[in-house]
Amino acid sequence: MGMKKATLSALAEPNRLRIVELLRDKPLTVGEIAMHLGLRQPQASKHLRVLSDAGLVEVQAIANRRIYKLRRQPFIELKTWLESFHHIWEERFDRLDDYLRELQVKEKKHHDKD
Amino acid sequence: MGMKKATLSALAEPNRLRIVELLRDKPLTVGEIAMHLGLRQPQASKHLRVLSDAGLVEVQAIANRRIYKLRRQPFIELKTWLESFHHIWEERFDRLDDYLRELQVKEKKHHDKD
DNA sequence: AGAGAATATTCCTGTGAAGGAATATTAGGT
């Protein structure tokens, strides 16, 4: 439940976001990732390290190559978290709450006068 | 479509994440936010500024106070983006793809020998 | 064992972002 920070900051870096979007289609090699995104190999490795530490990807070594693929858990967690905002995309959210809010404020003003 | 970076890096900061989670329940005043989270007022204002620039919150001025509330759009966008990873939380994702992948690799080895 | 891929790590440097403290701004009440 506190791992959101790791996930979010890993994804906040543009190149890492692109890596993740690339891996959405299929697992890829470091070299392939670097090539697709126009990154130098060391930077690709470094970003993958961060993604790995954040638990967003996992590695599978095959000979020389390291194949990176997405892990499901952090995405599911993020999805779950987002769903706790479900009421936000219900249409009523927009106007209703600040009406209630305004009332509270006005009430407080009256109360202060007592 | 390119606003994900703004959204994600805004949310990547722990205090801002807490602010957003606080505003999930109802719109709040700067002072209320600061108090609830144990932040000093200036830091609260600064974080809210970032959230506002990222389009995550909007302000409504009432007298002295500024009432901050969540905006729906970025959350909907994030939700949509996450859904493009839908296939990841289907059970098959885990084992299938790297089998395919291993095959590709072996094929390549044979090919190189030609 | 030696050579050459594929990948990881280290060191360096610059930049951006967060917190603290102080100050500016704006609105309401008397």
Added chain:
DNA sequence: ACCTAATATTCCTTCACAGGAATATTCTCT
């Protein structure tokens, strides 16, 4: 007009982090 509350902004310092370049590691093949 003044005082006070609520909020925003500025300046400063510190620290994490991204890229570049060079180097280390690990594996395969002969």
